[in-house]
Amino acid sequence: MIHLQNVSKVYPNGTExxxxxxxxIEKGExxxxxxxxGAGKSTFLKLLIHEEKATFGKITVNGFxxxxxxxxxxxxxxxxxxxxxxxxxxxxxxxxxxxxxxxxRAIGSSEKTIKRRVKYVIxxxxxxxxxxxxxxxxxxxxxxxxxxxxxxVNKPEMIIADEPTGxxxxxxxxxxxxxxxxxxxxxxxxxxxxxxxxxxREFGGRxxxxxxxxxxxxxxxxxVYHNFDDDNSGEAKQ
Amino acid sequence: MKLxxxxxxxxxGLRNIWNNRMMSLASIVVLVSCLIxxxxxxxxxxxxxxxxxxxxxxxxxxxxxxxxxxxxxxxxLGSKISKIPNVEDCEFYSKDEGIKEFEEKLxxxxxxxxxxxxxxxxxxxKVRLSDLSEYKETIDQIKSLDGVMSISDRxxxxxxxxKLNQFVTLVGSWVVAILAVVTLFIISNTIKMTMYSRRFEIxxxxxxxxxxxxxxxxxxxxxxxxxxxxxxxxxxVLISIYDPLRETASGMIALIGTSTIPLEKIWLPVLLTFSxxxxxxxxxxxxxxxxxxxxxxGGEILGW
Numbered sequence: 328m329i330h331l332q333n334v335s336k337v338y339p340n341g342t343e344x345x346x347x348x349x350x351x352i353e354k355g356e357x358x359x360x361x362x363x364x365g366a367g368k369s370t371f372l373k374l375l376i377h378e379e380k381a382t383f384g385k386i387t388v389n390g391f392x393x394x395x396x397x398x399x400x401x402x403x404x405x406x407x408x409x410x411x412x413x414x415x416x417x418x419x420x421x422x423x424x425x426x427x428x429x430x431x432r433a434i435g436s437s438e439k440t441i442k443r444r445v446k447y448v449i450x451x452x453x454x455x456x457x458x459x460x461x462x463x464x465x466x467x468x469x470x471x472x473x474x475x476x477x478x479x480v481n482k483p484e485m486i487i488a489d490e491p492t493g494x495x496x497x498x499x500x501x502x503x504x505x506x507x508x509x510x511x512x513x514x515x516x517x518x519x520x521x522x523x524x525x526x527x528r529e530f531g532g533r534x535x536x537x538x539x540x541x542x543x544x545x546x547x548x549x550x551v552y553h554n555f556d557d558d559n560s561g562e563a564k565q
Numbered sequence: 566m567k568l569x570x571x572x573x574x575x576x577x578g579l580r581n582i583w584n585n586r587m588m589s590l591a592s593i594v595v596l597v598s599c600l601i602x603x604x605x606x607x608x609x610x611x612x613x614x615x616x617x618x619x620x621x622x623x624x625x626x627x628x629x630x631x632x633x634x635x636x637x638x639x640x641x642l643g644s645k646i647s648k649i650p651n652v653e654d655c656e657f658y659s660k661d662e663g664i665k666e667f668e669e670k671l672x673x674x675x676x677x678x679x680x681x682x683x684x685x686x687x688x689x690x691k692v693r694l695s696d697l698s699e700y701k702e703t704i705d706q707i708k709s710l711d712g713v714m715s716i717s718d719r720x721x722x723x724x725x726x727x728k729l730n731q732f733v734t735l736v737g738s739w740v741v742a743i744l745a746v747v748t749l750f751i752i753s754n755t756i757k758m759t760m761y762s763r764r765f766e767i768x769x770x771x772x773x774x775x776x777x778x779x780x781x782x783x784x785x786x787x788x789x790x791x792x793x794x795x796x797x798x799x800x801x802v803l804i805s806i807y808d809p810l811r812e813t814a815s816g817m818i819a820l821i822g823t824s825t826i827p828l829e830k831i832w833l834p835v836l837l838t839f840s841x842x843x844x845x846x847x848x849x850x851x852x853x854x855x856x857x858x859x860x861x862x863g864g865e866i867l868g869w
Binding site for chain 2: 376398399402403404405406409410416418429430432433434435477481
């Protein structure tokens with residue numbers, strides 16, 4: 328699914344953000360990427376979504392060779408992933424429904440499909456009844472759930488969450504993580520970038536620690552699902 | 566691209582115009598002004614060309630007689646002119662008839678004071694030539710006759726008008742070129758503004774895998790519509806002022822009245838040309854700003 332081999336990224340100003348990084352992430356994994364600010368986490372994500380190109384090495388994501396990918400193919404790479412941002416990036420003037428539908432319209436889905444699929448993901452993230460609300464009428468946690476729904480709506484093979492709990496309170500953070508675990512259970516690969524070690528300890532899974540542009544540690548811990556029930560494990564099927 | 570997407574994109578493009586209405590209005594005003602100036606230069610040039618070709622085709626010349634030429638000599642001169650081989654017809658046109666043409670314009674008092682010996686005009690022979698290719702030789706022959714003061718040399722008028730036309734074309738081309746750059750700048754700025762105000766949406770669209778064409782289309786539709794509206798408005802203004810201007814010009818120079826292109830022949834080409842120019846300028850202006858913007862990624866789009 329994701330294969331990095333001796334990848335380095337040097338920015339034009341000379342900053343070496345990643346140094347000789349090699350790793351593999353398999354389909355269906357739940358991976359935390361942790362590390363202090365400036366460690367290279369954001370660069371790692373930008374390389375995955377091809378917002379930046381690696382200076383050296385080899386990167387393959389969902390079957391796309393990112394060292395050779397043509398500009399015209401980048402949108403198709405991105406359709407295989409859903410991105411959740413720390414600051415939600417919702418469009419204020421649009422309702423919850425339209426914010427989510429927007430992601431489907433952007434790839435040319437028909438209105439009929441959009442209607443069906445958006446209803447499904449709104450249910451999935453627990454926002455039923457809030458379809459007509461605008462982002463400023465929602466709490467931080469709810470806004471992040473809209474963002475999550477938007478990331479999910481195009482049925483991506485992989486969810487990349489960049490500090491998804493950075494702007495919300497601990498209780499809501501737990502709820503968002505719970506949703507991500509549910510999504511992962513349905514077979515979607517989930518990559519969460521965070522610096523909240525407590526959350527990582529709480530949920531477990533594979534933990535990759537990046538420091539100074541290199542992988543300091545790559546641990547596989549048992550995924551912990553305590554404090555929430557397993558009854559709804561099937562609802563995240565897409 | 567699917568048809569349903571096209572409908573959505575067109576709607577988005579038109580919505581952009583409304584959401585960004587002050588900037589759209591400003592662009593339309595500037596574009597209309599530029600197109601009117603361009604159109605005026607083009608219409609002037611077309612009409613002057615038409616005038617020149619009409620003058621070239623006209624085979625009638627006016628032979629002005631000496632002021633003090635006695636009537637009997639004038640009659641003799643008329644028969645000499647008629648005998649020149651290339652002269653088809655020679656008709657006497659007295660100075661009294663000449664001044665009568667100005668009766669209305671001069672007013673009764675002035676007209677009355679210009680009768681008889683006080684008439685400032687001279688007698689004229691209106692001469693029609695049978696072969697224009699021998700124009701110069703025939704003119705020389707008539708000029709050599711005693712009693713001929715001057716000849717209305719239409720070739721000279723045509724030469725002057727050709728020079729004027731060349732000048733109008735040259736200046737017009739520069740005006741059109743400069744205004745084209747200005748209009749492109751204006752329209753690309755408008756699109757840049759819209760793109761900036763929608764940078765959030767663009768970054769999201771790109772992150773979920775929208776193709777550049779998909780991102781681009783609403784902005785092209787917006788630019789094209791602004792161009793089309795401007796083109797239509799400029800055409801309407803040009804068409805509505807064309808006849809009054811033509812009449813005013815005809816009042817000043819009689820020749821213009823018969824040699825300009827009538828409105829019926831010009832309104833449709835003007836409308837189509839300017840709508841087309843508007844659309845092309847819109848598409849070009851839109852492309853310039855969008856292409857630059859689409860090269861950006863993620864945070865760059867948001868200006869972070």
